[in-house]
Every structure is written in structure tokens, then in C-alpha cells.
Amino acid sequence: MVLAAMTTHVGEVYMQWLGCAVLCVVAIDIVATITGNSGIQVVLTAVTTYVGHDGMQQQGCKALCILASDNDNVAVITSAGGIQMAQNMRLQGLDCQVLCILVNNNNNNNSNLVNNNNNNNSNNNKTAIMGAGDIQVLLTSMMAHAERVDVQGHGCKALHIFASDNEIVTEITGAGGIQVVLTAMTSHLGHVDIQCWSCAMICTLSSDNDNAVVITTAGGIQVVLKAMTAHAGQVVVQGLGCQALRILVDTSKYNRSTIMGAGGIQVVLMVMTAHVGDEGMRLLG
Numbered sequence: 001m002v003l004a005a006m007t008t009h010v011g012e013v014y015m016q017w018l019g020c021a022v023l024c025v026v027a028i029d030i031v032a033t034i035t036g037n038s039g040i041q042v043v044l045t046a047v048t049t050y051v052g053h054d055g056m057q058q059q060g061c062k063a064l065c066i067l068a069s070d071n072d073n074v075a076v077i078t079s080a081g082g083i084q085m086a087q088n089m090r091l092q093g094l095d096c097q098v099l100c101i102l103v104n105n106n107n108n109n110n111s112n113l114v115n116n117n118n119n120n121n122s123n124n125n126k127t128a129i130m131g132a133g134d135i136q137v138l139l140t141s142m143m144a145h146a147e148r149v150d151v152q153g154h155g156c157k158a159l160h161i162f163a164s165d166n167e168i169v170t171e172i173t174g175a176g177g178i179q180v181v182l183t184a185m186t187s188h189l190g191h192v193d194i195q196c197w198s199c200a201m202i203c204t205l206s207s208d209n210d211n212a213v214v215i216t217t218a219g220g221i222q223v224v225l226k227a228m229t230a231h232a233g234q235v236v237v238q239g240l241g242c243q244a245l246r247i248l249v250d251t252s253k254y255n256r257s258t259i260m261g262a263g264g265i266q267v268v269l270m271v272m273t274a275h276v277g278d279e280g281m282r283l284l285g
Contacts, residue, residue: 003034006042013053016046020059024066031070040067040076135162135171142180149191152184156197163204169211178205178214185223192234195227199240203247212251221248221255222262229267238271 006019020043023034034040047060067073142155159177162168172178185198202220205211215221228241245264248255259265 003037003039003042006046010045010049013050013056016050016056016060020046020056020063023063024059031067031073035067035070035073035076040064040073043067044077135159135168135177136175138162139172139175139177139180142184146183146187149188149194152188153191153193153197156181156184156194156201160197160201160204163201169205169208173205173208173211173214178211178220179218182215182218182220182223185227189226189230192231192237195231195237196234196240199224199227199237199244202244203240206244206247206251209251212248212255216248216252216255216258221245221258221264225259225262225264225267228271232270242268242271 002019002022006016009015023039023043043060043063047057047064050056064077068077138155138158142152145151159172159181163172181198181201184194188194202215202224206215224241224244228238231237245259245268249259
């Protein structure tokens, strides 16, 4: 009934907004029913038709995020122009979430980051996103909504996924991505996922000498140590933090003294003590 009403009254913004709002409430329980009745196409039509209506954009993208929880729907959303839609949204805070879900629908947690720092899932969507616009869209969203945990969390996760491609790494660093990630870590020190995905990003970027210089000059070593200190009980943060420090030391001998001067030895010893039974942490420490 809701989808039929939206299809019949496509020219009425209030009907589209209200329909998407209803779908957001019920979609979790009836995803298959909605998609089976062309719900994805209806929502995308509503969002693209009323690109200037903030409420419409917000409700429509929330509905798409819920529908995209089903892996089969990701392909449907992508082929129907969902990536381009996300990049053109006026409510930039939500595009981080949509892009993050579309590019990495099969990896929604950070538990495998320590042993698998580069994720190769959804390569087609990564290529589509780069082709449809630029990584700057994502970074602009993060900079515009620096205070929002959800935007920063989804943004850092998406950047880490993109960073498995060397060409995209160049795009990220050239657009100021390192500073954006460090800002997210500093502003949201208490948020575990932001620290995890950001430390993973630092690990990836630090393997390049030029990037390592930018990271250390911007205070990246101190930021990583603060993350490790704030989340002493989180093995993923500790593992990624140790990896990042090790890579930065390997990149430049001068970073060793910086780490020591910032209390890095004490932090690493704390980590090893707190996770004494973890063989992986012992090797990393």
C-alpha cells in the first residue's frame, strides 16, 4: 500500500517523505517484501526527484541503509544508481553511511582488522564510487560534520576500505585525508570503532615514506598512543596501534625517539601486560 501510494503520487513531496518515513519504521522486518515490490526503485526515485528537500533525503537514505543490510539488495541499489545518488545528497552526513554500506556490505565489524588490514570486498563498488565522483565527496562530508560520531565512524571505515587500492590512497592523501582521520581520532577518542578504523588507515598509509612524514608531522604518533591508552582493554585498538607504531619506526629511525618521548614504551608495556595471554599481541608488542 505504501509503495503503491508513493508510485501513484510521485509528484507530491509530502507523500514521498511520509512513505519513506513509514518504510524506515517497518523495513527491518519486511526487507524482502519491500524489495520484491520494487521498493528500492521507488525510494531512489523519491530521493532523486526531491534532491532539494532535506527531510526527503534523510528518510530516503535511512530506508536505503536498512534495505542494503541484505547483500542481494546492494547490487540492486548500485545498478539503479544508488552510489551516484549518495554522492549528490544535500545531507552530506548520510552519504558516508550509504557509501560505506555499499562498498563493504560483507564486512560490518572490525574484529578481523589486525590480521587482515586490507579488505578487497566490493571492488566493483569502489571503482564505481571513484568513477562517479571523487573521494573528496567523502572527506568533505567528514569535515562538514566533524562533531557527529556516526559520520566519522562510517567515513573512517569507508576510507579504510578504499585504501586497499593504491590509486585511491593517492587520492585520499592528496585531498587531505590524513588530517581528516587524525581529527576524527582526536575528536572522538572514546569511540572504539573510530579508533579501530583510523588506526587501520594509519597502518596502510604509513607504509609510504611521504605519508609517514605527514602523519608524524601532524602528531599521528601521539594520537595513536592516546587511542591505545584510552582503550587499554580493546585488543583490536591495541593490535592496530602497535602495528602503526612499528611501521612508523620502520619508515624512519627518527620516529623511534618521538615514540619514546611520547611515552610509547610505557604504553606498549601496558598493552603486553593487559593482554599477556594473547600470542598475537605479544608478537606485535
